[in-house]
Amino acid sequence: MFFVENKGSNCLEDLAKPLVFIEAGFSVRLIEWWDCDAVFHTVPWRLEDGPIYRSSALDHRNAAYRAGTGAPGFTSLILDATRP
Numbered sequence: 001m002f003f004v005e006n007k008g009s010n011c012l013e014d015l016a017k018p019l020v021f022i023e024a025g026f027s028v029r030l031i032e033w034w035d036c037d038a039v040f041h042t043v044p045w046r047l048e049d050g051p052i053y054r055s056s057a058l059d060h061r062n063a064a065y066r067a068g069t070g071a072p073g074f075t076s077l078i079l080d081a082t083r084p
Contacts, residue, residue: 021081031078032056040072045080052078 018028032042032055042056056062056072064070 018079021079025083026081027084029080029082031080032075033077033079034075040075045078049080052076 018030021028030041030043031045032040034040040056045057047057051058053059054074054076055078056065056075059074061074062072065072
């Protein structure tokens with residue numbers, strides 16, 4: 001798995017990282033990202049495949065989000081890029 005610590009733009013559409021992997025022949029599956037409307041998205045992923053601490057699933061600062069009582073505060077762009 002690959003992640004980008006969000007510095008500056010948090011918007012997936014503003015980042016070229018996923019496109020770089022696609023152009024290199026990888027299949028890309030988005031795991032966690034913010035869209036340009038400031039909506040957070042996440043899909044289920046197996047921590048055994050590559051734990052990333054600064055994620056909605058692991059970072060202690062996202063405990064309220066995991067409990068359903070708050071918004072995610074500390075996340076990263078996380079994607080899984082694999083060669084078909």
